Amino acid sequence: MSRTRVLIILLVIFISFGALAAKLFEIQIVNHNKFVYSAKRQQDKPSSVKAERGLIKDRDGMVLSYTRDDYSYYAHLNQIKSEKAKTKVAEKFSEVFGKSKKHYLRLLNSKKKVVCLEKKASKEKAIMLREFIVEGLKEITDFTRIYPYKNLAAHTIGYVDKNNKNGVDGIEKYFDAELQGEDGFLFIERDVIGRTVTINDEKSYPSIPGNDIYLTIKKNYQLILDDELSKGIKEYEANSAIGVMMDPNTGEILAISNVPSFDPNKYNNFTSWQRKNRALTDTYEPGSTIKSIVIAMLLEEKLARSGEWIDTENGVFRRRGALIRDTHKFERLTVRGVLEQSSNVGISKLSDRIPEDTFYKYLRNFGFGNKTEIELLGEASGRLKKPNDYSRVSKSSMSYGYEISVTPIQLAAAYAALINGGNLLRPYIVKKITDRENNTILENSAFKLRSVISNATSEKLKQFMVGVVEEGTGRNARLDDILIGGKTGTTKKLVDGKYSSKNYNSSFIGFFPAENPQLVCLILFDSPKIGKYGSQVAAPVFKNIVSRIVESDVQILKSKKNKETKTKLLDELFTEMNKDQTEQSLLKTSNINSATGDDRIAHNGDHRLPLSMPNLKNKSKRYALNLLYELGLKADIEGSGRVVSQSIKPGTKIKAGALCRIECSSTININ
């Protein structure tokens, strides 16, 4: 052994260790703080704890949307290498999920680094796998937004994206921030693979769950609306249908329905059209349903009287080059009759009395051409022409619902104003928002935008619209035991800029109980093939809806429903109406456009102008009363209900001022 060489080696080793000691000093002493910082940063990695998304409930607290914790299983294949481990995993999963062992083995033998063995497994399955621990097999909590009633109110509720994180449409989107809550943080000391070691309680704070949203939607009504619209589509072979239900006293939306609908649980399977809340994104020409509003203007501005006669030209009238036709042809009709029989000729003539600015102002006031600002996205404002843009026939066309486009929600809001005493309310769909402890954070109530007509006009319009259902075009919506008011509407659809002769928008908008309206409901069918008129298609659907709602919800009717009550109410209503007419005429003749000199006030004759005494048998008391008045006869009426006898025989020539004795009975006499 060479002594020199050993010493050289010793020297080399000493120098090497000296260098190591220096390096050690540099790492442990000089850069100590730097490494402590790095260590802290990685060891105390805060991890966000996802806040639970809030619930969406209906007005009575029925849960319409909630979040479910699901569990997904991932295999990290670099850690599950041996055949034994793979077989073990495959066997267990096959046992728990009932799929073949081969299926899982195929996944485990794939070339990928990480494979998903099961996605969104239920809690039950997760519990079965809780004791099954294999290195490289990871469980991840996955959230799924659940819509337990599927299509129900889908358009209102909306849906969340694939990661179940952000709202994409509807309330889920509009109130996304409210629903999301605040994510919490866990300061976890953890290792490289992400295993939790300890949790630092001082620095951690819990997540705050999202707030719960109570909609104004009433699940039961929504169900009835959805159901009846679907039935209607089948029965009348329509393309689609829209329904809006609103509380006219508050502006609360009770139901919005767009059929065909979609299932928000599987929103990807549906077209964007199906997912769209057409009740507020799509506009249409409202047709005759606008006439009530035009009549309201006339009465409010005292430009017409309800009993005033209008020459309806037997249903065909050419003016300023435009041909106006009525579906139901009459020689003449009272103003009320114009609405009841939905005469385009009549309303067109009447609209001439309204100055263009006034006409525009009223429509604007009723909310047309403006968004309702309901808490849903994508609302359209519709199209309301300004007087400057009117052509010679614009006002006339608009008076029967063309050259103006509205959304169903706008029309419902306008009708609510029409019947609630003249207050335009902002429609709203969120009743209240509460936090998880049930503290109310926000509560909506009726918000009056403006007064559009007087209470008196509103009362009159209500009566007129009851007349529409009892006597006029809305008869298909009539129920024996409930007083209903409403208006039909039918428009040719605009297809490629031209009015189609095949495709119609058939609508009915009604309210009940008419003596104290609790609900206004618009029904709109697109292109029904069987029956094109609102009166044939939408009105019967409305009727079915009302009878189902009344059946399921007794509270909606203040008084007990029965035929007698209704008949009595109806009689009272019409007696009052006729009384109006005997009073001093309120008509300001100066306001009448003299160019329409055909319009005259007549007191002799029915709406259909009979030349001789009509047969009143089985007519209603108010009808008889009204008719006798119109004929210039004095009436002496006994009893209530339907006419059973009359003192002037049918067919007799009428003498003005003669007395006609009438007996009525509530038991129906059929002969």
Add this chain to the structure above:
Amino acid sequence: MKILTKILIATVLLLIVVGSILVYSASGDMTLFRSHIANVVFALIAFFVFLVMPYEYYRGVTKYALMGVIVLLAATLFIGIEKNGATRWISLGFFSFQPSEIAKFLLVIHLANLIESKGELIGDFKKGYVFAITWIVMVAFFVVIQPNVSTTIIITIVSFTILYVGGAKLKHLFVTAGSAAALVAIAAALLPHARYRLDKFLFGETLQVTQAKIALGSGGLTGLGFGHSRQSDLFVPYPYGDFIYSILGEELGFIGALTVLFLYLTIFVICLIIAKRSTDTFGQLTAFGLGFMIVISAFINAGVVMGVLPTTGITLPFISFGGTSLIVFSVSIAVVLNIAVRNNKRRELNLARA
């Protein structure tokens, strides 16, 4: 002399105790700890066996023992257990071991034996030097193809150092060591994981090293205390193995880490003194070689953890988890102690005679 052997035993025992605590602390795994304690017990038994076995007897058997281990190395390629892409283990059912660790130990003793028997001829390439080279190449070949580049490097360094100290010609050493270095470089370039490690060392830092440095650095002067490592079981992968020094530095701080380095130097220096006092070349070179193997392993291991050397799989003697390594190093110390004791006795005998 007696005091030196006592210091050597105490140092080794201290390292083993610290190692056991760290293995437990770093793994947090009772099964692993039990297995380590079993290894310690096994190592102590082996230690006493080799302590009492006179080293002179090895002269006659080193050749056959090394041949046997070369056969085992060859066999490993066919019947060995694959772990992390390398076949280094032979399983005996209840116990598995790494033949390369044994080969490393046997090669040192055999080289010492060979150099002694060749005498002056070791300076002659054809008559002496080539025999030593042949053994080195044979062992290195079977180890490198496992593949196990790290152990190959250790074997090469230790072998050439023994040859150097044993009196080989510098010319021969430069030529052969140069070619060996070239071959190792080629091997490193051909083997993907070695190339990756080299690349990381030259142009960056592996995750392991980054985390090891964070562990060391956050230890500071005095450390976080035994069992308080936060990087272990966490960020340093397999912290109870080749990177245990980082946990040591984290828990015991600069003082602890430096002390451990000092302990390895102490072992080496004592081995050198024993070698120097040894009367025969075999004893001298064996004590030197085994001591050098321990200190160079410690140096490489600590160097890797500190990021001054490329990542290799060299264990930290007496501390790292790993049965074969622990047993082989314990046996090495036992052999060195035996050399000390035998020579002491011999000297006393000579003194008595005189």
